[in-house]
Amino acid sequence: MDHITIKTLAKKLGISTSTISRAFNGSTDINKDTRDRILDYAKKHNFLPNHYASNLRDKKSKTLAVIVPEIVNDFFAQAINGIEEVARKKGFYILLYRTDDVFEKEVSFVNYLNNGKADGIIMSVSGEANDHNYMRALAQKNIPVVFFDRVYEDIDVSKVTTNDYEASFEATEHLIHTGCKRIAYLVVNKSISIGKVRMQGYVDALEKHGIAFDDDLVIDCSQDEKINYSIIKQVLEDIKPDGIFSSVERLAFATLSVCNDMNIAIPNDLKIVSFSSLQIAPLLNPPLSTVTQPAYEMGIKAATLLFDALEKKGQVVPRKHIVLKSKLFIRKSSGG
Amino acid sequence: MDHITIKTLAKKLGISTSTISRAFNGSTDINKDTRDRILDYAKKHNFLPNHYASNLRDKKSKTLAVIVPEIVNDFFAQAINGIEEVARKKGFYILLYRTDDVFEKEVSFVNYLNNGKADGIIMSVSGEANDHNYMRALAQKNIPVVFFDRVYEDIDVSKVTTNDYEASFEATEHLIHTGCKRIAYLVVNKSISIGKVRMQGYVDALEKHGIAFDDDLVIDCSQDEKINYSIIKQVLEDIKPDGIFSSVERLAFATLSVCNDMNIAIPNDLKIVSFSSLQIAPLLNPPLSTVTQPAYEMGIKAATLLFDALEKKGQVVPRKHIVLKSKLFIRKSSGG
DNA sequence: TTGTACGCGTTATCAT
DNA sequence: ATGATAACGCGTACAA
Numbered sequence: 114m115d116h117i118t119i120k121t122l123a124k125k126l127g128i129s130t131s132t133i134s135r136a137f138n139g140s141t142d143i144n145k146d147t148r149d150r151i152l153d154y155a156k157k158h159n160f161l162p163n164h165y166a167s168n169l170r171d172k173k174s175k176t177l178a179v180i181v182p183e184i185v186n187d188f189f190a191q192a193i194n195g196i197e198e199v200a201r202k203k204g205f206y207i208l209l210y211r212t213d214d215v216f217e218k219e220v221s222f223v224n225y226l227n228n229g230k231a232d233g234i235i236m237s238v239s240g241e242a243n244d245h246n247y248m249r250a251l252a253q254k255n256i257p258v259v260f261f262d263r264v265y266e267d268i269d270v271s272k273v274t275t276n277d278y279e280a281s282f283e284a285t286e287h288l289i290h291t292g293c294k295r296i297a298y299l300v301v302n303k304s305i306s307i308g309k310v311r312m313q314g315y316v317d318a319l320e321k322h323g324i325a326f327d328d329d330l331v332i333d334c335s336q337d338e339k340i341n342y343s344i345i346k347q348v349l350e351d352i353k354p355d356g357i358f359s360s361v362e363r364l365a366f367a368t369l370s371v372c373n374d375m376n377i378a379i380p381n382d383l384k385i386v387s388f389s390s391l392q393i394a395p396l397l398n399p400p401l402s403t404v405t406q407p408a409y410e411m412g413i414k415a416a417t418l419l420f421d422a423l424e425k426k427g428q429v430v431p432r433k434h435i436v437l438k439s440k441l442f443i444r445k446s447s448g449g
Numbered sequence: 450m451d452h453i454t455i456k457t458l459a460k461k462l463g464i465s466t467s468t469i470s471r472a473f474n475g476s477t478d479i480n481k482d483t484r485d486r487i488l489d490y491a492k493k494h495n496f497l498p499n500h501y502a503s504n505l506r507d508k509k510s511k512t513l514a515v516i517v518p519e520i521v522n523d524f525f526a527q528a529i530n531g532i533e534e535v536a537r538k539k540g541f542y543i544l545l546y547r548t549d550d551v552f553e554k555e556v557s558f559v560n561y562l563n564n565g566k567a568d569g570i571i572m573s574v575s576g577e578a579n580d581h582n583y584m585r586a587l588a589q590k591n592i593p594v595v596f597f598d599r600v601y602e603d604i605d606v607s608k609v610t611t612n613d614y615e616a617s618f619e620a621t622e623h624l625i626h627t628g629c630k631r632i633a634y635l636v637v638n639k640s641i642s643i644g645k646v647r648m649q650g651y652v653d654a655l656e657k658h659g660i661a662f663d664d665d666l667v668i669d670c671s672q673d674e675k676i677n678y679s680i681i682k683q684v685l686e687d688i689k690p691d692g693i694f695s696s697v698e699r700l701a702f703a704t705l706s707v708c709n710d711m712n713i714a715i716p717n718d719l720k721i722v723s724f725s726s727l728q729i730a731p732l733l734n735p736p737l738s739t740v741t742q743p744a745y746e747m748g749i750k751a752a753t754l755l756f757d758a759l760e761k762k763g764q765v766v767p768r769k770h771i772v773l774k775s776k777l778f779i780r781k782s783s784g785g
Numbered sequence: 786t787t788g789t790a791c792g793c794g795t796t797a798t799c800a801t
Numbered sequence: 802a803t804g805a806t807a808a809c810g811c812g813t814a815c816a817a
Contacts, residue, residue, distance in 0.1 A: 118794055129804045134796055144802055159586040161564035165510065166794035168501040169809050176544075185526040185728070193520055197547055206566075208512075209545040211533055228497035230542075250495040369732050392521070396705050398734030454810055465788045470812055480786060502810035505793050 180236035188390035195412020216241040257422035280439040281314025293356030299364040359387035400444035516572035524726035531748020552577040593758035616775040617650025629692030635700040695723035736780035
């Protein structure tokens with residue numbers, strides 16, 4: 114028995130294919146005995162209806178596409194966990210795609226998804242401020258999308274973000290309270306998405322406390338670890354900030370490395386707070402003060418929003434924007 | 450133009466569906482001009498052949514299933530990166546599934562994959578020593594499988610692992626060289642897969658150096674963080690080992706936490722080495738000595754093996770078992 | 786080089 | 802409660 118289909122099954126059992134189909138779809142229009150007979154036989158022979166044939170019939174792939182910049186990052190890993198949790202309950206599976214923050218990869222994958230491969234998409238965008246028309250094509254095909262954390266403002270879909278502005282304000286203010294006068298802001302791209310909003314919180318906190326904003330203290334970093342290391346090293350040597358507010362976990366790690374190598378004492382010589390969802394932040398040397406986003410909950414919410422849209426397909430579903438709260442954990446790196 | 454198919458496209462362009470199909474499949478049997486005309490029109494209207502219909506036709510889903518115990522773990526995250534890297538080059542996509550080390554989830558997902566949803570499967574097994582017949586069903590359907598890191602010995606598929614025995618031996622020996630006399634072995638399940646092999650390396654290293662094996666020093670932990678914390682705390686209080694060899698990263702983190710809380714000085718009072726692919730291990734307090742597996746390479750190899758099998762479908766492909774080398778990084782937690 | 790026509794495996798509709 | 806059948810969108814053998 115090489116290749117079982119409901120057709121061959123039907124022949125073997127002397128029933129019609131429709132009845133077989135009904136057995137698998139929990140139809141009530143079927144005798145319990147025949148159903149059991151079918152299911153038993155199927156289980157014994159390891160048969161399951163072909164997913165692609167079903168999908169071709171009813172245009173439901175039971176698949177969610179998840180697009181994230183990276184996976185080796187507790188924030189995204191936890192968010193994926195949240196998404197998967199919800200998806201699993203709904204009997205959905207997850208197609209994962211990693212963009213490495215490369216815009217072209219994002220575009221290519223989104224275009225690919227245009228063909229109905231997934232019923233919906235949850236994504237944290239690569240963040241480039243380019244032409245976003247490839248996103249609009251999805252709307253035409255009625256494929257719902259939910260952004261989380263990093264969003265495109267000009268695309269009208271549901272979104273799940275955190276109170277980045279307030280959290281950044283609070284983090285910066287905390288550094289000021291501990292006595293910092295020259296706080297550097299580490300960012301990968303200050304002109305887009307989260308980099309921009311978080312910077313505004315930083316800027317406004319400075320202003321509130323009468324500290325002049327200094328453009329030299331805004332440190333634009335890259336995706337490359339080694340380059341970041343040199344950039345930060347140079348900053349610590351030349352500009353000598355007494356505080357660091359990092360909008361991205363990775364840059365805080367680089368800072369810790371540099372400090373290790375340069376023997377800069379944290380928190381005495383330099384205080385650090387960073388956005389980070391790293392679970393072992395308390396185990397770092399020194400324990401890292403973090404603005405921690407509720408990554409897992411964000412995943413849950415994003416998936417929930419997506420299923421809301423999915424279940425009301427055809428109807429006009431109002432976009433929602435859910436804003437969750439981050440939490441500031443003050444640890445030793447900022448004098449806690 | 451709500452719903453485009455190659456049929457509607459054919460009508461619009463006044464060509465037949467076969468020609469359209471040819472245009473998309475890079476057939477040479479087609480005039481370059483017609484091809485361009487078709488592709489241009491398609492791109493303009495955002496058309497892509499329906500993936501499910503194609504798959505139904507030629508039984509190629511261009512999808513790989515990846516099954517891992519967890520995602521919030523640099524080892525698995527990096528391995529997934531490696532897998533994705535290869536898959537991407539081959540034009541494949543990844544269906545991700547997380548088992549949380551729950552055997553039933555693994556079985557359920559594997560059974561689901563039986564229906565041709567994915568062309569192949571790469572997995573790190575949940576590790577329970579149960580009946581593995583659900584795995585055999587895949588072989589019948591000609592769906593190739595590759596195990597990585599955690600494998601079932603009794604299932605005949607290609608495997609990618611690391612030299613766990615030697616690495617464990619070396620790590621334990623290192624602890625002995627630093628003066629440890631009472632080395633505890635932390636493990637989640639000492640009777641299966643990696644837990645077992647790594648323990649053997651530990652046991653043999655003790656023996657080589659004339660240290661009596663003490664069953665009380667083998668600490669069986671759980672999946673639950675809080676329980677692990679209490680277990681380890683109790684061990685440090687009562688059994689008072691002077692060295693810890695942790696077969697799993699998570700347990701090393703728990704140990705660090707306990708030591709923090711109990712004011713146990715590492716490495717003076719206690720030395721630690723752990724299996725871990727954590728990239729920021731050097732930034733921990735103290736920097737953690739690790740046995741680091743080449744996670745990314747393992748992903749690459751596993752995916753490569755899978756494609757080998759995939760590309761020789763039908764033929765008998767000999768199973769391969771690739772063993773990569775882990776690297777011992779001696780850091781301060783073990784006196785480095 | 787292009788077109789015709791069938792079938793991939795399933796499910797919904799309509800009968801019975 | 803069950804069966805016959807058409808249709809989902811595509812690719813390919815075959816014919817032209």
